Amino acid sequence: MKVSSVPFKGTKDQEAKLLEVIAKYKGQKGALMPIMQEAQNIYGYLPYQVQKIISDETGIPIEKIYGVATFYAQFSMSPKGKYIVAVCLGTACYVKGAGKVLEEVEAKLGIGDGECTPDGKFSLEVCRCVGACGLAPVMIVAGDVYGKMTPDRVEGILAKYE
């Protein structure tokens, strides 16, 4: 099976929450994406076991769910690190040197876009414009936005997250 090699560690509690979410949307048109978004909030990602619950409960073929999951950048089939490092490669950031910031993050963490460090601490995402173009280039770590980034600031910023 593709994607995650990490064993699924979903709990009964998480499953109960997901079932609640599915029940909430029962009968609503176009509910699949909101269900998937909430499921990802509950589990952090959408492994087979989670998509299976959604499929079994809604009757939507699991391939359709997977097809949706792989279409949108937001959905992840592998678990995320404790801290998500996002480097914006939107136009404003790109023209101001975000590529070099990304290279530095990749070098420091030893991972590429969409990957997670082996210790589960950081995952790296290249993101499209986050709308903070005035601060370009921008890097976001665990929701904290760092503007006017330069490669030499990367190490110090990452060190703040333990």
Place this chain on the structure above:
Amino acid sequence: MKTLQELKDIKAAKGGQVDIRFNPDTAEEAVKTYVLVCGGTGCQSNHSVEVMDELNKMIDAAGKKDEIQIIQTGCQGLCAKGPIMVVHPGNIFYQEVKPDMVERIFNEHILGGTPVDEYLMVEELPNGEKIHYVDSPFYKDQLRMALRNCGKIDPEDIDEYIARDGYQALAKALLEMTPDDVIKEVVDSGLRGRGGGGFPTGKKWMFASANRGKVQKFVACNADEGDPGAFMDRSILEGDPHSVLEAMAIAGYAIGANQGYIYVRAEYPIAVDRLKIALDQARDYGVLGKNIFGSGFDFDVDLRLGAGAFVCGEETALMTSIEGNRGEPRPRPPFPAVKGLFAQPTVLNNVETYANIPQIILNGASWFNQYGTETSKGTKVFALGGKVNNTGLVEVPMGATLRQVVEEIGGGVPNGKKFKAAQTGGPSGGCIPAKSYDVPIDYESLKAIGSMMGSGGMIVLDEDNCMVDIAKFYLGFTVSESCGKCTPCRIGTKRMLEILEKISAGRGEIEDLDKLDELAHYIQANALCGLGQTAPNPILSTIEHFRDEYEAHIIDKRCPAGVCKALLNYVIDPEKCKGCTKCARNCPVGAISGAVKQPHVIDPAKCIKCGACMENCAFGAISRK
């Protein structure tokens, strides 16, 4: 539930306090001091929330809670200088306010009445004169219609919106106008879609208005602002969410729909939160829900979060996505006005378009269409970014020139560099070269020079930007955001990108330009949706205006702007090199050799062109050629 009279009472009670922020010179004397702190994404990223916390502490400590009010607003525009704080009365702007600056502002200005000069937001004019922000072109040359409330009211307080005539347009539409009157007003206003295509909004509504009351219809709002470098819609949602809700309800009344959907990017958490708050408040006040203003008209709005797919900004893809599918566009016709969301007639407009509607209804079409050009009425909001001093959000009347926006409002290109081009319309648009600096910005003029209005991203490029690289960047974006449904976009754009990569890697041949041109025109004509059809625009416009740069890459194997790595060579000038070995030590691949105190040499075969040697050379002996 509030009656129309109750709304008017709120406005009467609250209006004076709000008015001072809009008309600082003429408003009645304020009873309080108002401190506006920007809570837009840009300023929050720069710790504006901590600034507010600090200020709150001081107000509490001084026991001045009743006399000083903090208002967290949406985006004030000049994101580059955030966090921004404005103190009323006086309309005094502070820039880059850090928590440790709050104490002085509080003591000297808010309590003491003397603004802290050194924190003031000033702008340096080309002649070197420094002027306060409110007197600067950035502030004065803008015409704020869609952004009228942004940065000035508390977006989380419906009363502040009501104080600004909020929901009066809806009341007017429901109680004094027929649905056809509403549509006529919008048609007459000349408002065109602000999301890119520029289709006349009123016409769209007219198409969807058939069979009112007989079939289920929907009103949808496109808030999936995905252009890299654009944040107009985000700022409106963060700064003035009720204006969109009100407009959607008006659209619902006009076409006969009772349900609206806002499809908003999940990457905009502040906008989403404020929309949720606004929805709750609007329902609580009864301006959304059943029997609005006793008119018998019902309307409600649901939020749907986008999940990171640029193509969902295309109207049919957006609807397919709301339906719970992969966001793949579908062929038109049938158009959404006939068969849209859940196969029902649907009106879909973007955020900025909606934000104009309430004023058009309140002030009339002729008020609105006095602004702008013959074919493009009103204003346009741009997210000004890239190599420009005042990056941020600006709103100008249609017909303003690029030069006005970049040079006057934007404060020009920084670091004494030369303006090379402005990119508008994002991945669907093109690059406007310096020779078109004085072209008026409207739908037709931009199209005529190979770009497009787009949703309003405007990225300024200077001489350090390589146009081949820029074209590659945009096409790379389109390729990664292509939905993969139709052949021309799925494979065609990929093949174009590969040719561009080949050129920037120094392997280009002159025939490649013909092949690019041929593919570009093929994709424009054959792709299924607007995303695919416009994907070649950045390439076509850069080839047209900067063909010499492409030829330099292909024929001379040279990147004039020094961006395309494969075409760069780092060379050590033996005259200047002191043999300090620093470059060799910093070279990550060991490409530099040389004895101590002897001139060093770079082995071009090993060099990965990272530039570390040049950055580290203390003697300026290394250059890039």
Place this chain on the structure above:
Amino acid sequence: MADIKVTVDNITVTVPEGSTLLDAAHKAGIDVPTLCYLRGINEIGACRMCVCEVVGARALVAACVYPCTDGMVAYTNTEKIKDYRRKTLQLILSDHDQDCLGCVRSTDCELQALCKRYGVEKTDYYEGVKNEFAIDASSASIVRDNNKCILCRRCTAACEKYQSIGVIGANDRGFATHIGSAFELPLAETSCVNCGQCIVACPVGALHEVDATQAVKAALADPSKTVVVQAAPSVRVGLGECFGMPIGAEVEGKMAAGMRRLGFDAVFDTNFSADLTIVEEANELIERVTKGGVLPMITSCSPGWIKFIEHYYPELLPNVSSCKSPQQMFGAVVKTFWAEKKGIDPKDIVSVSIMPCTAKKFECGREDQSAAGVPDVDYALTTRELGRLINEAGIDFVNLPDEPYDDPLGESTGAAVIFGATGGVMEAALRTAVEWITGKQLGKDLLEFQDVRGVEGVKEACYKVGDLEVSVAVASGLANARKVLEMVKSGEKNYTFIEIMACPGGCVNGGGQPHVPSKIKNFMDVREVRAKGLYDLDAARPLRRSHENPSIKAVYDDYFGSYGSHRAHEVLHTTYVARKVNADHE
């Protein structure tokens, strides 16, 4: 609906409102090329082959989905358009495994045909990276080779719309978009029912059956083996198409001759076991009705349908007839009764079937399908595979004489031959059950149960049989089956007997039948044409009731004893397993 006038390439035609430009062009005698379009299920305008110019339209239009308006003027064949189509083909080729000579679809590939039509000379005009995929050969029935896929999505539409299964669909996006199952699971690990409608839908070689011709050829060449073949009813109205004969051409006699020339030791007819199925199944139905068994009873001939109910409605498995399918009954009889009679060790018999079906390949490997201790059927070939064998052998099929099938398992009635069309099993069963219950022979005019004929997805009828009210339903296509089952589950309908076939229209349109190019099937109901061939054969047969088949009588006299006897149960009946929709994976 009102008629409108449309001018296509200067030819003015009248079409009903709601027609597409493709329809109007067809009416004007113009073949606008399509790849992704399949009428009714895949109207997505994605491949862009059918782009045309409409006067006044803002951009080119996709003819397959563009609605005509009155007075519309369109051009379908300008040089510019042809050039665009050529580029579309070249782009497709740039991400296509161009192993055309070795491809199973070579010469009946729709992409190849269009490249020829548009004179695509440079097949490598656009160069660049290609997507590369592992071939999924996990399934017993279906091979998926994404390297040949052109992303027309006809397969996924068939899976989702016809069959309501959707085990394959589009995954990822952009250039990486590909057809796959959830989490890229191998097809064998999904709830795929092996019906092969995806193969029938595929315009290229991205989907094909698991090939068994090599194994069959090896068996034929092995002197120690007795190789026996049976061919299903609907094969005789499909096989001729492999040799350029008209769609639905009836080739019953030529097929027997062809198989004999391939070297099969005995050439039998699945029609025989279709008759056998009817007598066993009618007997089971009467027993259920008279002894208070589980009703409605549902037919079990279609292995795609069986796997579907095992996955999706396991709670209704007691309703399914325990009778093996005709293929399996045949194999079981060959390896028990016939082996005994001939004195051949069943282990030395290689039992081959020719089926319109890909699910039959899965079925012959199922548990509890081994009456003699060895599999009842060893190899199930599709109609297409038989066509390839005959072609490879150099047999001039079109000019073969008609030959009979071997005795005793080659004898059949008209009731058996209509098994190949939706409603055929129902009609055959009714002919026998009604006569048995009433004890009276049906007159010629009453023998044909017209209510259950035709290609509609769900057909219903109610018959008064003696004192009994017999309410029946016939569904073909699993999406239609789902509708019927939901009505049964909810109690909305109280049927006595239900016939279900996995493929829309029944076996004539099975997943193993010859490919018909979309440019033909978008304008012709192939199911009707092929079914007509079967009904004509039935009408011409001297015997039209299964229980009249003398060989059937003989088999019961010699071997089984009575209908539903203990031995009949051992040999001719089977069991089912409950499966999950989504398997558990760690």
